[in-house]
Amino acid sequence: MDGFPFAAAIRVRFADTDAQGIAHHSNYLVWFEAARVEFLEHFAGGYQRLRDEGIESLVLEAQLRFRAPARFDDRLLVNARCIAIRGARFRFEYAVERDGLLLADGWTDHGTVNATTLRACRTPEWLRAALTESATAE
Amino acid sequence: MDGFPFAAAIRVRFADTDAQGIAHHSNYLVWFEAARVEFLEHFAGGYQRLRDEGIESLVLEAQLRFRAPARFDDRLLVNARCIAIRGARFRFEYAVERDGLLLADGWTDHGTVNATTLRACRTPEWLRAALTESATAE
Amino acid sequence: MDGFPFAAAIRVRFADTDAQGIAHHSNYLVWFEAARVEFLEHFAGGYQRLRDEGIESLVLEAQLRFRAPARFDDRLLVNARCIAIRGARFRFEYAVERDGLLLADGWTDHGTVNATTLRACRTPEWLRAALTESATAE
Amino acid sequence: MDGFPFAAAIRVRFADTDAQGIAHHSNYLVWFEAARVEFLEHFAGGYQRLRDEGIESLVLEAQLRFRAPARFDDRLLVNARCIAIRGARFRFEYAVERDGLLLADGWTDHGTVNATTLRACRTPEWLRAALTESATAE
Numbered sequence: 193m194d195g196f197p198f199a200a201a202i203r204v205r206f207a208d209t210d211a212q213g214i215a216h217h218s219n220y221l222v223w224f225e226a227a228r229v230e231f232l233e234h235f236a237g238g239y240q241r242l243r244d245e246g247i248e249s250l251v252l253e254a255q256l257r258f259r260a261p262a263r264f265d266d267r268l269l270v271n272a273r274c275i276a277i278r279g280a281r282f283r284f285e286y287a288v289e290r291d292g293l294l295l296a297d298g299w300t301d302h303g304t305v306n307a308t309t310l311r312a313c314r315t316p317e318w319l320r321a322a323l324t325e326s327a328t329a330e
Numbered sequence: 331m332d333g334f335p336f337a338a339a340i341r342v343r344f345a346d347t348d349a350q351g352i353a354h355h356s357n358y359l360v361w362f363e364a365a366r367v368e369f370l371e372h373f374a375g376g377y378q379r380l381r382d383e384g385i386e387s388l389v390l391e392a393q394l395r396f397r398a399p400a401r402f403d404d405r406l407l408v409n410a411r412c413i414a415i416r417g418a419r420f421r422f423e424y425a426v427e428r429d430g431l432l433l434a435d436g437w438t439d440h441g442t443v444n445a446t447t448l449r450a451c452r453t454p455e456w457l458r459a460a461l462t463e464s465a466t467a468e
Numbered sequence: 469m470d471g472f473p474f475a476a477a478i479r480v481r482f483a484d485t486d487a488q489g490i491a492h493h494s495n496y497l498v499w500f501e502a503a504r505v506e507f508l509e510h511f512a513g514g515y516q517r518l519r520d521e522g523i524e525s526l527v528l529e530a531q532l533r534f535r536a537p538a539r540f541d542d543r544l545l546v547n548a549r550c551i552a553i554r555g556a557r558f559r560f561e562y563a564v565e566r567d568g569l570l571l572a573d574g575w576t577d578h579g580t581v582n583a584t585t586l587r588a589c590r591t592p593e594w595l596r597a598a599l600t601e602s603a604t605a606e
Numbered sequence: 607m608d609g610f611p612f613a614a615a616i617r618v619r620f621a622d623t624d625a626q627g628i629a630h631h632s633n634y635l636v637w638f639e640a641a642r643v644e645f646l647e648h649f650a651g652g653y654q655r656l657r658d659e660g661i662e663s664l665v666l667e668a669q670l671r672f673r674a675p676a677r678f679d680d681r682l683l684v685n686a687r688c689i690a691i692r693g694a695r696f697r698f699e700y701a702v703e704r705d706g707l708l709l710a711d712g713w714t715d716h717g718t719v720n721a722t723t724l725r726a727c728r729t730p731e732w733l734r735a736a737l738t739e740s741a742t743a744e
């Protein structure tokens with residue numbers, strides 16, 4: 193999708209559906225996360241590298257807009273990009289599409305924290321550099 | 331909590347936790363929904379009444395702010411209130427607390443749809459009346 | 469239920485349902501766990517006491533039989549009992565009922581492990597005593 | 607894996623982990639299902655074909671053995687095979703491996719039911735034929 197340097201492929205599982213016959217809305221946060229993990233692997237050596245340094249990334253805020261439902265066995269693309277990095281905080285944006293149709297979009301804000309204390313700590317330089325660079329990728 | 335006419339009790343399950351040792355952020359949408367279902371039971375005869383009329387409520391938009399993590403076996407209160415009803419759309423606000431400490435807040439926007447076609451339909455009058463009345467409850 | 473010293477109350481959430489209109493079968497393992505946690509709180513000072521000693525309990529094996537579906541908003545009782553303790557291993561049995569109708573039953577086998585290494589360690593004496601005693605409770 | 611005609615690739619998501627730092631055991635039922643859906647797509651035209659005929663497959667029974675934990679971001683293979691078909695019932699077996707190491711195995715029993723009434727109905731001939739044939743595939 194234009195403006196997104198990365199997309200993760202997601203297939204809607206039967207367990208993701210609910211009694212409305214569509215994917216339950218809480219799954220989108222899980223899919224955003226799955227896309228973020230693949231994004232970080234692609235651009236920044238993986239989320240595990242953060243964890244190996246004793247750092248975790250906490251979700252601080254999230255917004256989601258649901259435009260059209262996803263259904264069982266749908267093949268989705270979860271487009272992702274990092275759009276801002278400031279201090280210990282960064283933001284990802286997402287657009288979920290099926291065959292070019294936008295189903296949902298949203299963003300998540302993250303803060304890096306010490307894995308033991310869960311207190312805020314500065315985002316490591318290598319991650320800042322990688323996220324900044326991802327913004328200019330095609 | 332002041333300003334909220336209703337609260338649902340939630341206990342954090344072990345399955346809700348993640349490898350950061352805290353409740354995974356996607357659970358808050360599930361807890362918001364559980365509170366909403368209890369809210370509708372308390373004020374409006376239950377969500378099943380909607381379904382019995384061939385109507386579903388779809389989540390159209392959601393926002394969440396995470397202020398402090400919840401942990402395994404925490405007893406939470408998910409305060410809920412309906413703050414706006416317009417046409418086929420209404421908004422719920424939530425505040426999740428543990429022992430008086432605010433852990434997270436957020437809102438969800440909903441639209442009523444025909445259960446078969448998932449197309450927007452006017453919110454039934456009895457639900458509008460009940461939601462409006464809930465706003466003045468203590 | 470006869471033969472079970474304990475039951476946990478579970479309410480089926482909308483997020484628990486799937487596109488078949490029933491509770492997804494994977495939820496029963498989550499409900500078994502929720503019942504087990506409440507059971508341990510009731511009889512043995514809580515699962516957290518184990519964790520405080522640097523011990524975790526791993527699920528080693530599980531069996532489930534589904535006899536009748538649970539649906540959205542159903543109020544269930546998850547009856548639980550500990551039926552065997554040997555060395556580092558113990559077994560829980562469950563029966564899930566709605567209004568006296570048996571919906572599902574099953575069991576889970578558990579082993580106590582060191583929380584850091586995840587290697588098997590002997591079940592603490594206080595837990596063995598508590599589990600043994602629970603078997604004679606009514 | 608020897609003896610299995612099919613394997614589905616699963617990547618452990620962060621949301622799948624729990625506070626023990628491993629994948630929560632309930633996920634294996636979800637992964638079994640994901641493998642089954644891919645299996646049916648590969649050998650039998652897909653689960654949706656069943657649903658299009660007004661038939662659902664219910665899980666009747668399940669057994670799981672956990673031998674070694676899976677962790678965040680692990681790449682797993684969920685091997686699957688259909689080992690028995692009798693009347694309205696069939697059984698799948700699974701073996702979950704990571705880099706050749708067996709992490710878990712189990713089986714699930716299924717019955718075909720009318721999607722509206724959820725009453726047992728004979729497994730369609732095309733599905734019986736496809737499942738039987740899969741057993742001889744390499």
